[in-house]
Amino acid sequence: xxxxxxxxxxxxxxxxxxxxxxxxxxxxxxxxxxxxxxxxxxxxxxxxxxxxxxxxxxxxxxxxxxxxxxxxxxxxxxxxxxxxxxxxxxxxxxxxxxxxxxxxxxxxxxxxxxxxxxxxxxxxxxxxxxxxxxxxxxxxxxxxxxxxxxxxxxxxxxxxxxxxxxxxxxxxxxxxxxxxxxxxxxxxxxxxxxxxxx
Numbered sequence: 001x002x003x004x005x006x007x008x009x010x011x012x013x014x015x016x017x018x019x020x021x022x023x024x025x026x027x028x029x030x031x032x033x034x035x036x037x038x039x040x041x042x043x044x045x046x047x048x049x050x051x052x053x054x055x056x057x058x059x060x061x062x063x064x065x066x067x068x069x070x071x072x073x074x075x076x077x078x079x080x081x082x083x084x085x086x087x088x089x090x091x092x093x094x095x096x097x098x099x100x101x102x103x104x105x106x107x108x109x110x111x112x113x114x115x116x117x118x119x120x121x122x123x124x125x126x127x128x129x130x131x132x133x134x135x136x137x138x139x140x141x142x143x144x145x146x147x148x149x150x151x152x153x154x155x156x157x158x159x160x161x162x163x164x165x166x167x168x169x170x171x172x173x174x175x176x177x178x179x180x181x182x183x184x185x186x187x188x189x190x191x192x193x194x195x196x197x198x
Contacts, residue, residue, distance in 0.1 A: 017095070018087060018091030018092060018095060018149055019091070019095065019147060019148050019149050020091070020148070020149045020150055021148055021149070021150050022148060022150050022151070023146045023147060023148045023151070026146075026151075031154075034151055034154055034155060035154070035158060037155060038154070038155040038156075038157075038158035038159050039158065039162070041134070041135060041138055041155065041159060042158075042159050042162055042163070044134065045131035045132075045134055045135055045159075046131070048127060048130050048131050048134060049125065049127035049128050049130070049131040050127060051127065052125075052126050052127035052130055053125070053126070053127050054122075054124055054125025054126050054127045054128060054129075055124040055125060056124060056125075057121065057122045057123070057124050057125050057128060058121065058124075059073065059121060059122070063167055067168075070167050070168050070171075071168060073164075073167060074164035074165070074167045074168050075164070077160045077163060077164050077167070078157065078160050078161045078163075078164040081156075081160055082153055082156035082157040082159075082160055083153060083157075085114065085156065086139070086149060086152050086153045086156055087149075089110050089113060089114045089139075089140075090110060090139060090140060090143040090149055090152050091149050093109075093110050093113065094106050094107075094110045094140060094143055094144075097109050097110060098144070103144050106140075106144065107137070107140045107141060107144050110136075110140050111133070111136045111137045111140045112136075114132075114136040114139075114140070115129070115132055115133040115136040118132045135156075135159060138155070139152045139155060139156060140152075142155060
C-alpha cells in the first residue's frame, strides 16, 4: 500500500520519493555518532520509563509466557517494526505533511501519530508512553534535519534491536542476578559465622 501511495502506482521511484539513503557527505564518523545517538536515546528512554513508572503492559505480560513468544516479539520488533514504521511515518506521512503544511507541522503531526499508535499498546505505563513519545520526536527531528530516511531507520533499528536482545535474555539475566544475590548472602553469612564463632 505504501508503494502504491508513494509511487502513484509506479509513476515515481519509491526509494527516492521517500528520501531513503544517507545525506550527502555522511561519512563514517557521522554514522558512528548516529549509533551513539541511538544508544543514548535508549538509555534516556529507559531512564524516563523507570522514573515515571507504570504497571506492566500487555507486551510485558505476553513476553513472559514463553521463549517462543519472546523470540517472535523480539524478531518483529527488530526486523520489521523499524522498517515498516519509518517508511510509513517518516517516509510517506512526513513527506506529504511537510510538503503540504511545512516542516514544523510535519514534525508535530507525525510525532503525535507515531506516539499515538503506541498508546493503546502501552496504556498501563505512562513511563513507556513518554519514552516512545521522546523516540518519536527524536526520529522525526532527525528526518527533518537530515532530509533523509535511512538515519531514522538506523536509529530505530538499534533502539529496538538492543531491546530485542534484552527481551530474549532478560529471564536468564534475572536468574543470574538472583543467583549472585543468593551467593552474596551466603558469603556474608559465612563471613559473619566465621568472625563470631570461628
